[in-house]
Amino acid sequence: MSQLSETDRLLDDLPSIPRDTNGPVFAEPWHAQAFALTLSLHKAGLFDWTEWASMLGATLEDARQNGDPDTGDTYYQHWLTALERIVFAKGLASPDQLSGLRHAWQDAARSTPHGKPIILPDDWRQNVMPD
Secondary structure (H helix, E strand, C coil), X not given: CCCCCHHHHHHHCCCCCCEECCEECCCCHHHHHHHHHHHHHHHCCCCCHXXXXXHHHHHHXXXXXXXXXXXXXXXXXXXXXXXXXXXXXXXXXXXXXXXXXXXXXXXXXXXXXXXXXXXXXXXXXXXXXXX
């Protein structure tokens, strides 16, 4: 009998996550990044998995009640919304800080030549998260 990995056990609490027999399936690179960030924050002890599953479930339910047809193609957008909500709820960042980071990232992406890695400027932290 094979032993389930920690990630497999966590995924069992999220039955709606797109996956195949090898694990989660990601249509876009950012889907995988949002997934990995969520696992990293959980493993760092910033929230427990039950909290995460509850937040994701509530976010998906909000989307359904607001007319999302739940065809699967918006799943990771809702995942990202749930991640932002749990970050706010835990006081890990404010909406203004996340908005500032989003703008810094968009500015960096616009100024990065196609095919090159996007790199935030050295001063992004002080501009987004002042002391």
